[in-house]
Amino acid sequence: MDWNKVLVAFDASExxxxxxxxxxxxxxxxxxxxxxxxxxxxxxxxxxxxxDAAWKARCREHEAEVRAALARARGxxxxxxxxxxxxxxxxxxxxxxxxxxxxxxxxxxxxxHEILRIQQEGGFGTVVxxxxxxxxxxxxxxxxxxxxxxxxxxxxxxxxxx
Amino acid sequence: xxxxVRNLVHKHMPDFPASRCGRLFTDTTPFMxxxxxxxxxxxxxxxxxxxxxxxxxxxxEDPKFWVKRCHQxxxxxxxxxxxxxxxxxxxxxxxxxxxCYRSPHKEARILxxxxxxxxxxxxxxxxxxxxxxxxxxxxxxxxxxxxVVEELELDHRTYFHEVFPGILAKYLEAVEAIGFLHANWxxxxxxxxxxxxxxxxTGRYRWIDFDYTFEFxxxxxxxxxxxxxxxxxxxxxxxxxxLQNAADEAGIEAAARIxxxxxxxxxxxxxxxxxxxxxxxxxxxxxxxLHFSAGAEVFYDSVDELMADLGPCLDLVGKP
Numbered sequence: 001m002d003w004n005k006v007l008v009a010f011d012a013s014e015x016x017x018x019x020x021x022x023x024x025x026x027x028x029x030x031x032x033x034x035x036x037x038x039x040x041x042x043x044x045x046x047x048x049x050x051x052d053a054a055w056k057a058r059c060r061e062h063e064a065e066v067r068a069a070l071a072r073a074r075g076x077x078x079x080x081x082x083x084x085x086x087x088x089x090x091x092x093x094x095x096x097x098x099x100x101x102x103x104x105x106x107x108x109x110x111x112x113h114e115i116l117r118i119q120q121e122g123g124f125g126t127v128v129x130x131x132x133x134x135x136x137x138x139x140x141x142x143x144x145x146x147x148x149x150x151x152x153x154x155x156x157x158x159x160x161x162x
Numbered sequence: 163x164x165x166x167v168r169n170l171v172h173k174h175m176p177d178f179p180a181s182r183c184g185r186l187f188t189d190t191t192p193f194m195x196x197x198x199x200x201x202x203x204x205x206x207x208x209x210x211x212x213x214x215x216x217x218x219x220x221x222x223e224d225p226k227f228w229v230k231r232c233h234q235x236x237x238x239x240x241x242x243x244x245x246x247x248x249x250x251x252x253x254x255x256x257x258x259x260x261x262c263y264r265s266p267h268k269e270a271r272i273l274x275x276x277x278x279x280x281x282x283x284x285x286x287x288x289x290x291x292x293x294x295x296x297x298x299x300x301x302x303x304x305x306x307x308x309x310v311v312e313e314l315e316l317d318h319r320t321y322f323h324e325v326f327p328g329i330l331a332k333y334l335e336a337v338e339a340i341g342f343l344h345a346n347w348x349x350x351x352x353x354x355x356x357x358x359x360x361x362x363x364t365g366r367y368r369w370i371d372f373d374y375t376f377e378f379x380x381x382x383x384x385x386x387x388x389x390x391x392x393x394x395x396x397x398x399x400x401x402x403x404x405l406q407n408a409a410d411e412a413g414i415e416a417a418a419r420i421x422x423x424x425x426x427x428x429x430x431x432x433x434x435x436x437x438x439x440x441x442x443x444x445x446x447x448x449x450x451x452l453h454f455s456a457g458a459e460v461f462y463d464s465v466d467e468l469m470a471d472l473g474p475c476l477d478l479v480g481k482p
Contacts, residue, residue: 047265047375050248108347110463111380137256137427140454140461141388143381 001125001155006035008128009115009145011042012069015130019161020073021080023128026159028081036088036122037073039066040106040114043094056098063099067091092118112148119156128159167201170208174235178210188291193228193245201235202243204296205288208235209243217356231301240301242285244269244373246294253376256428260385262351262376266295269373272348273297281339283359283370302370303362307393308355312401318411318440321400327480329397334473336367337390341465344383351375353389355396387462388428391454394472395426395434398443398451403433412439423457430456444478446471 008023010016020037027033044062049055070089077087092114095105106114119127131146139147146160168183184199196202202209215229228247233240249264270287277284285299311329314321336358340350350357351374359368378384396402399411405425408417416439424435433439434455437448450471453462462468 042379045263045375045377047268048263048377108382136456136458138258140427140458141255141258141260141381141384142378143384143463145380148380 001123003125003157004033005122005124006033006126006128007115007119007122007124008035008037008073009130009149010037010039010070010073011111011145012039012066013130013132015132015161017073017076017130019128019130019159020076022159022161024077024080024082028077033082034086034088035077035082036090036124037070037077038090038092038115038118039070040092040111040118041066041094041097042106042108042111043097046096046098052098059097059099063091090118110143110148112145112152115145115149116152116154119153124156126157126159127153128161131160131162133162164201167199170201170235171210174208174238175210175233184211190243190245190290190294190296191292193230193247196230196245202230202232202290202296204243204290204298207237209233209241209298210235211243215242242299242301244297244299246296255385255388256426256430258428260376262374264373265375266297266373268348268351268375269297269371270295272343272372273299275343275346275348279339279342280364280366281335281342281368282372283368297373302359302368304359304368305362306356307358307360307367308396310360311397314400316400318400319442322398322440322442323480326397326400327476330476330479332365332367333394333397334469334476336369337465337469337472339369340386340390341469344386344465348372349375349383349386350389351386353386353393355393358393381463383464387465387468388454390465390468391451391462392429395432395436395451395454398447399433399436403436403439404431405433406431408433408439416441423455425456427454427456427458444475446478447475450475 008020023035044058046055074087092106093102095107129146129149134144150158164186167186168180171178171183182199186201187196188203196211200211209232212231212233215226215231216223217226228245230243232243246266247264251262252259253262273285276282283299283302285297287295287297290296343350350372352371357371359370361368403411419438420433426432426434434451437443452458
């Protein structure tokens with residue numbers, strides 16, 4: 001694994017922007033780093049919309065919001081000294097997307113495991129993730145991506161940004 | 163009163179009082195207006211409404227105006243019609259507010275998925291004239307599992323050794339049934355004690371009511387697992403064991419040993435470490451319960467994980 005190849009888990013939240021800033025600060029003034037922002041698509045639940053049209057419209061809005069946030073995150077990294085060629089982004093489409101089908105897609109079982117799959121496939125030696133700071137009860141009910149990554153990551157370094 | 167309804171009812175149910183015959187509904191959107199004596203038309207069949215269903219919670223009868231107990235006129239069968247009611251409400255669980263939705267599409271999809279599977283209530287869905295997805299459900303002839311357990315007049319030790327093994331065997335099947343939903347990327351959505359019924363005659367356990375849904379991203383089945391743990395706790399404890407009643411259940415000395423780590427992670431006054439109260443509980447079974455306690459460091463992520471620990475407990479509590 002190449003430690004200079006850094007996968008930054010991104011979900012457009014404040015915490016993930018903090019992780020992006022930290023990763024930029026740590027790597028922006030050094031040579032040889034490659035940072036890839038990865039977003040694992042989580043679509044709004046189909047059952048919460050009265051019909052397919054309303055759901056698809058919301059899915060489109062959601063994708064546009066995330067892509068705009070990814071562009072802002074990329075800007076954060078380049079502003080900290082990384083050149084454009086050293087920053088990549090990956091929007092991992094949900095396998096259940098009503099908008100498109102792609103060969104590589106997110107099954108939707110666990111964001112953490114999807115991130116680690118991408119890390120393994122891409123040979124990323126470092127994973128960066130923001131942390132919400134959830135209570136034990138919240139983790140039990142809602143899950144915690146950062147905790148799962150800490151527990152399940154193998155053969156890479158994990159930076160957890162609080 | 164509709165002449166058409168009176169003729170229909172008279173033809174199929176001559177004993178039904180003609181004066182109580184109401185209107186014919188092909189569009190069920192105004193479900194509050196549909197009541198006793200009205201007839202709903204669905205898929206070419208006619209359903210005479212007998213009453214609104216009620217849910218008994220916290221000792222109160224809560225009418226569900228969108229759920230109608232009906233008599234299917236052509237076949238004479240009793241059916242439950244769940245009409246479309248898009249409800250969106252926060253569910254309070256241990257201080258957390260979880261946004262829940264009622265989805266007729268979800269329930270219709272699951273009914274289709276579990277067709278013929280005796281671990282679930284059965285039914286079909288049909289669209290009314292306005293396109294509402296109405297669920298036509300078979301009546302589960304039985305009783306809520308929690309009522310069955312609560313009504314047993316046995317002390318805990320006798321219950322645990324003589325009755326619980328049989329309950330656990332069937333509960334394991336019910337847990338597996340939820341695993342089947344999850345494997346098909348569906349969640350039950352409202353796993354509560356009163357949503358698992360024991361069928362008269364067969365004694366089979368059946369899950370009912372699948373129309374709730376919620377949106378959890380990293381832990382999509384977390385609320386279902388929480389519900390399964392709660393029911394297990396109830397079954398092992400022969401009722402809800404709380405800080406308040408622990409001494410009555412197991413004696414003052416045993417109750418005094420309960421610490422905050424022994425309580426539920428989510429519902430603060432519920433005792434989870436029942437092994438401290440009932441010394442004859444196998445340690446392995448108690449360890450399963452402890453995954454739901456405030457002292458837990460590791461949680462179940464899936465039904466498979468829960469089953470892997472709970473399944474072997476059946477041999478330890480004695481075969482039913």
